[in-house]
Amino acid sequence: MTTLTRQDLNFGQVVADVLSEFLEVAVHLILYVREVYPIGIFQKRKKYNVPVQMSCHPELNQYIQDTLHCVKPLLEKNDVEKVVVVILDKEHHPVERFVFEITQPPLLSISTLLHSLLSHVEQLLRAFILKISVCDAVLDNNPPAYHFSCRLYLHRSGSHTGGCHTEHGKDPGDKGE
Numbered sequence: 001m002t003t004l005t006r007q008d009l010n011f012g013q014v015v016a017d018v019l020s021e022f023l024e025v026a027v028h029l030i031l032y033v034r035e036v037y038p039i040g041i042f043q044k045r046k047k048y049n050v051p052v053q054m055s056c057h058p059e060l061n062q063y064i065q066d067t068l069h070c071v072k073p074l075l076e077k078n079d080v081e082k083v084v085v086v087i088l089d090k091e092h093h094p095v096e097r098f099v100f101e102i103t104q105p106p107l108l109s110i111s112t113l114l115h116s117l118l119s120h121v122e123q124l125l126r127a128f129i130l131k132i133s134v135c136d137a138v139l140d141n142n143p144p145a146y147h148f149s150c151r152l153y154l155h156r157s158g159s160h161t162g163g164c165h166t167e168h169g170k171d172p173g174d175k176g177e
Contacts, residue, residue, distance in 0.1 A: 016075035020068045021047075022125050023083060023100065027064050027150070028054045029132045030085050030098050034139075036148055048126040052133070067150050074154065075102070084151040087142060095142050098132075 025047045032042045032053035037060065042053040055061050074080050080102045087096040 012076035012078060015078075016072045018121065018125075019075050019102065020072050022128075023071070024064060024068055025052055025054070025129060026098070026100070026132060027085055028052070029129060030087075031055065031060075031148065033132060033136050034087055034096065034142055036087055036142075036146075048122050048129055050126050050129050050133075052129060071150075071152055074152070079154050081153045081155045084153070086149045086151060088147050088149060089142075090146055092147075096139070 028042070029052050031037055032039065032055075037055070037057070039053075041055050041057040041060070043056045044051050045054045046052070047054075055064075071080065071083065082102060083100045085098040085100075086094050089095050
């Protein structure tokens, strides 16, 4: 049985690609489920064989993509400890936090990688998306929240320490009235 190294598969890049796609879907779904933005800017799509709501607003989509583009190299190096999506009220006070703790799986053999990891990852991501979809049933309604932030926490032992923070404060549904 041949064992692959992370370098053989460019493991960090594969993990970063999968996590980035998942985080993008998760952020869109959180914004929809928690009604941070008007529901009219979201469209139904299918990810991981589950219907999800994704924004169709260009500025919001670009912000999410830009944020994840900055996170991806850190995911590749396994420097990310957690990604936190924070829903903020008008006064910038946190109302809710959605925490995604990031851990890398151990090295796997080819057969384990093909049968266990790849087939199992979609099931895990699908289950997590479904949990986000129903979280509003157990959470209180938010006061009007007009923005959110993404916060990144890095491992202290990694090549980077500390964290970063980006915030999206423009309401796509607000026409300046």
